[in-house]
Amino acid sequence: MSTSFRLFRRWAAPRLGASLLPVFAILLLAGMWGAMLYQVELERQVAHSKAVGQSQAQARALSDYVGNILRQAGHATHVFKLSYEQTGGAYPLAEFATRGGLLDSVLPVKLAIPMAVYDASGKLADSLNAPMPTSAASTPYFPILARSARDVNIVTSARTSPHGSAWQIQVARRLSRPDGSFAGVVVMVIEPSLFVDDYDRLDIDERSAVVLVSRAAGLSAGRLGESLFTSDTLEFNPVGPRGRRLAEVIPDETLDEVPRIYAASELGRDALVAVVGIPRDVALASFERQRLVYLAIALAGGALIIGVSVMLMKQSARLRASMCAAREAQAMLRGAVHGSLDAFMLLRAARGEDGQVVDFSIADINEIGAAILKRPREQLIGEKAFALLPRLAKTGLFDNYVKALETGQSHSEEFEIRLDGEAPIWIHHQVVPIEGGVAVTSRDITERKREEIEIRSSRNFLQSLINNLPLLIYVKSARLDNFGQILIWNQAAETVTGYRPDQVIGKRDAEAFPSGFGLTTPAEDLAMLDTPMVVDLPEKPVSRPDGTVRYLHTMSVPLFDADGHLEYILCIAEDVTRRREQDQNLREALAAHRESEARLRTIADALPAMIAYIDASETYRFHNAAFLRDFLGGRDMVGATVRATIGEQRYRVLEPYIRRALVGETVVFEEVDESGGRDIAYQITYIPQTGADGHTIVGFHVMRQDITSHKREKKQLMMLSQIDALTGLTNRAGFFQKLDAAMQNSTAKGALMAVMYMDIDHFKPVNDTYGHNTGDALLKAFSGRLTHTVRASDTVARLGGDEFTIVMENLSRNEDASAIAAKIVSAMQKPFKLGEVSVSVSTSIGLAFFQGGLLEPEELLKQADMLLYQAKQAGRNTFRAAI
Numbered sequence: 117m118s119t120s121f122r123l124f125r126r127w128a129a130p131r132l133g134a135s136l137l138p139v140f141a142i143l144l145l146a147g148m149w150g151a152m153l154y155q156v157e158l159e160r161q162v163a164h165s166k167a168v169g170q171s172q173a174q175a176r177a178l179s180d181y182v183g184n185i186l187r188q189a190g191h192a193t194h195v196f197k198l199s200y201e202q203t204g205g206a207y208p209l210a211e212f213a214t215r216g217g218l219l220d221s222v223l224p225v226k227l228a229i230p231m232a233v234y235d236a237s238g239k240l241a242d243s244l245n246a247p248m249p250t251s252a253a254s255t256p257y258f259p260i261l262a263r264s265a266r267d268v269n270i271v272t273s274a275r276t277s278p279h280g281s282a283w284q285i286q287v288a289r290r291l292s293r294p295d296g297s298f299a300g301v302v303v304m305v306i307e308p309s310l311f312v313d314d315y316d317r318l319d320i321d322e323r324s325a326v327v328l329v330s331r332a333a334g335l336s337a338g339r340l341g342e343s344l345f346t347s348d349t350l351e352f353n354p355v356g357p358r359g360r361r362l363a364e365v366i367p368d369e370t371l372d373e374v375p376r377i378y379a380a381s382e383l384g385r386d387a388l389v390a391v392v393g394i395p396r397d398v399a400l401a402s403f404e405r406q407r408l409v410y411l412a413i414a415l416a417g418g419a420l421i422i423g424v425s426v427m428l429m430k431q432s433a434r435l436r437a438s439m440c441a442a443r444e445a446q447a448m449l450r451g452a453v454h455g456s457l458d459a460f461m462l463l464r465a466a467r468g469e470d471g472q473v474v475d476f477s478i479a480d481i482n483e484i485g486a487a488i489l490k491r492p493r494e495q496l497i498g499e500k501a502f503a504l505l506p507r508l509a510k511t512g513l514f515d516n517y518v519k520a521l522e523t524g525q526s527h528s529e530e531f532e533i534r535l536d537g538e539a540p541i542w543i544h545h546q547v548v549p550i551e552g553g554v555a556v557t558s559r560d561i562t563e564r565k566r567e568e569i570e571i572r573s574s575r576n577f578l579q580s581l582i583n584n585l586p587l588l589i590y591v592k593s594a595r596l597d598n599f600g601q602i603l604i605w606n607q608a609a610e611t612v613t614g615y616r617p618d619q620v621i622g623k624r625d626a627e628a629f630p631s632g633f634g635l636t637t638p639a640e641d642l643a644m645l646d647t648p649m650v651v652d653l654p655e656k657p658v659s660r661p662d663g664t665v666r667y668l669h670t671m672s673v674p675l676f677d678a679d680g681h682l683e684y685i686l687c688i689a690e691d692v693t694r695r696r697e698q699d700q701n702l703r704e705a706l707a708a709h710r711e712s713e714a715r716l717r718t719i720a721d722a723l724p725a726m727i728a729y730i731d732a733s734e735t736y737r738f739h740n741a742a743f744l745r746d747f748l749g750g751r752d753m754v755g756a757t758v759r760a761t762i763g764e765q766r767y768r769v770l771e772p773y774i775r776r777a778l779v780g781e782t783v784v785f786e787e788v789d790e791s792g793g794r795d796i797a798y799q800i801t802y803i804p805q806t807g808a809d810g811h812t813i814v815g816f817h818v819m820r821q822d823i824t825s826h827k828r829e830k831k832q833l834m835m836l837s838q839i840d841a842l843t844g845l846t847n848r849a850g851f852f853q854k855l856d857a858a859m860q861n862s863t864a865k866g867a868l869m870a871v872m873y874m875d876i877d878h879f880k881p882v883n884d885t886y887g888h889n890t891g892d893a894l895l896k897a898f899s900g901r902l903t904h905t906v907r908a909s910d911t912v913a914r915l916g917g918d919e920f921t922i923v924m925e926n927l928s929r930n931e932d933a934s935a936i937a938a939k940i941v942s943a944m945q946k947p948f949k950l951g952e953v954s955v956s957v958s959t960s961i962g963l964a965f966f967q968g969g970l971l972e973p974e975e976l977l978k979q980a981d982m983l984l985y986q987a988k989q990a991g992r993n994t995f996r997a998a999i
């Protein structure tokens with residue numbers, strides 16, 4: 117096979133494969149459509165033949181009818197001839213054509229066929245149903261009939277009527293005299309329209325064409341729909357070869373818009389041809405329906421074929437793509453496997469009779485794998501792996517392969533193999549399940565493993581050392597390519613700063629700490645680069661991610677490589693936050709203490725009370741400005757004892773109180789200072805002070821308050837509480853106190869006394885009419901008048917509302933009190949001038965007496981109230997006194 121052919125085949129094969137399906141689909145479509153069109157054409161031809169047959173049947177029916185009419189017309193002329201000749205020529209047409217007459221037995225008279233009788237000279241002798249030519253002498257049939265001695269019937273060819281454009285057929289018969297000589301002719305004139313104007317008779321569609329053609333005359337008459345026509349040009353030509361059974365014809369000029377299938381039927385005589393045309397759509401209706409069904413089936417089938425083909429093409433394109441990819445991948449894999457530094461084997465599972473895997477045969481192996489097994493690759497392929505190396509089964513590899521195969525899970529591990537008599541080796545082993553077996557990759561990693569273990573153990577030691585140191589340790593690179601990058605970050609660094617190693621390691625300060633702090637500043641790091649030496653850095657705040665701040669005291673130490681170049685900056689830091697906080701707290705506590713002391717002194721000095729503090733040894737420790745000024749007479753006694761300050765005599769008075777205070781009792785007592793010429797009352801309070809333990813009394817506070825004015829106000833308040841606020845008279849409480857005192861006095865001395873109880877008559881209307889202010893003004897004016905009417909020693913009181921009482925003591929006689937009552941009643945009758953208004957009221961009074969006894973004040977007042985009630989009952993403006 118030549119190279120160019122091979123190349124061509126490689127190029128053509130996929131393309132051919134890709135185009136087969138669409139070509140097949142197109143062929144299938146074309147075949148389906150071709151078959152469908154062929155079938156449709158066959159059916160069209162059959163339908164057409166049927167339609168022609170139908171038309172011809174109709175045409176035949178028409179020609180039969182025409183022939184029949186013409187025959188009957190010949191018959192009719194014969195019947196007339198017989199009657200005419202029998203009657204010696206005296207037989208009128210009218211009688212011949214009566215309903216039920218001779219004509220009617222041959223041709224229906226209702227056809228009203230025009231008829232005429234001409235005499236021997238050709239002159240019109242009789243006519244019926246239409247005007248007829250007056251002479252027949254010039255007609256072609258007349259000389260023939262005149263000459264002929266026999267009974268002859270002539271049917272003329274179609275010809276145009278002498279009267280108009282319509283054409284007609286004439287049926288003429290010779291009439292003879294009894295001697296046989298020529299008597300004349302009888303003629304029937306038949307219009308072709310008679311044959312064609314009736315669709316019902318033919319039972320055809322209304323759009324059909326019915327035509328009668330006279331070949332001899334070249335005339336035709338027909339009917340299209342509602343219209344009748346005649347023509348002298350229309351001709352129908354046969355379709356196809358002559359002599360065919362089906363006589364399809366086509367008109368040489370279009371009759372109208374309707375396409376039709378025409379067929380002709382010759383009459384056989386008189387050169388007449390009947391033609392019927394059936395509308396094509398009617399004739400082929402069922403074929404057209406069938407054609408639509410075929411079309412629909414073909415379209416649906418076509419769509420199905422296209423759809424399925426497209427789907428299959430897509431599927432096959434995908435399949436080709438994935439096969440291509442698989443082939444490429446396979447090729448790459450094979451390349452990689454053979455070029456790999458790892459040993460690689462494809463093992464096919466070998467199963468025993470029970471279906472269990474008993475061994476694996478080598479399906480493929482690369483050169484390195486073959487080298488490990490110490491056999492050429494070609495020899496190894498097909499060999500049983502574990503039969504070849506039975507000792508490998510002991511390592512558990514066999515079990516691993518079977519497990520990977522059965523679970524479908526890849527498996528990779530690093531393990532140490534100790535085979536008898538050989539140094540242990542480390543293998544990195546990977547088993548991948550594949551169809552019917554496993555793919556195994558192995559790499560000898562003994563060397564790497566050994567180094568790794570060594571490095572790990574020394575690193576672990578260092579790591580644990582660094583991590584367990586309580587100091588923050590972090591190491592930055594000092595190499596120029598990654599200067600400032602943090603390389604080590606120990607546990608204490610994480611705990612103190614809150615940054616985990618993964619957030620910090622490999623980054624520079626600016627990246628690692630978004631909040632902006634640097635454990636050492638870039639300037640400090642650069643300084644280390646310039647002059648590498650141990651530096652004690654100032655304390656610095658660092659913000660943790662949670663927002664709290666820690667203070668670090670850092671020392672940075674340069675670390676050099678073997679060549680003496682600076683390689684790392686080791687930073688060792690101590691968290692000094694707690695110590696700083698303690699210092700700060702102490703400072704703040706001291707300041708707060710001083711501030712609070714000063715504040716307390718300011719407050720104490722501003723207080724009007726005298727305040728001092730005396731300790732358990734009775735020595736003054738503090739006194740405020742008021743105490744210094746008012747109690748100590750301006751001498752500062754802080755540090756002096758109480759006894760020395762106030763003198764022995766006064767100390768004896770105060771000592772019991774001091775003792776009580778020093779055992780924890782709050783002591784309150786009063787003292788009157790009479791030294792300054794006026795009495796000043798003091799209230800003194802000793803408040804014990806407990807020490808830090810909360811119960812030992814370490815001294816007591818003294819508070820000395822001037823309560824002189826307070827006492828005076830209290831007295832005044834007592835007095836005020838017995839006065840009626842509106843009128844200034846004694847109120848209810850004062851009245852009862854006074855009444856009680858007076859009754860006690862009366863009982864003690866046996867003196868006569870009286871209680872007067874009065875009420876303003878009709879006071880409510882005053883309030884209602886003038887308002888409450890005027891009511892109040894009236895109450896005041898009433899009180900004033902009352903006070904002026906009685907003695908100064910009598911007590912006038914307002915019990916409430918408009919009710920008043922008077923206590924009168926030391927009376928000589930009852931009448932004295934009654935007289936005063938009368939005087940009051942009279943005094944209150946005068947109008948009261950209250951601002952703009954003048955108000956007139958009156959008063960009613962109840963008067964009760966007492967001259968010692970066991971009566972209670974309330975009972976005496978009740979007596980007076982009863983009497984007041986009686987006075988009100990008596991019509992008001994009066995008084996009632998007890999007898």
Ligand SMILES: Nc1nc2c(ncn2[C@@H]2O[C@H](COP(=O)(O)OP(=O)(O)OP(=O)(O)O)[C@@H](O)[C@H]2O)c(=O)[nH]1
Pocket residue numbers: 842875876877878879880881883887888889890891892895916917918988992
């Ligand atoms: N303006 C004023 N009216 C008061 C005061 N206290 C009570 N009143 C009114 O005094 C009226 C007392 O009415 P009464 O004594 O019951 O009736 P009255 O119209 O005087 O009739 P009699 O006493 O039966 O003649 C009530 O309308 C109270 O609202 C007050 O302090 N000032």
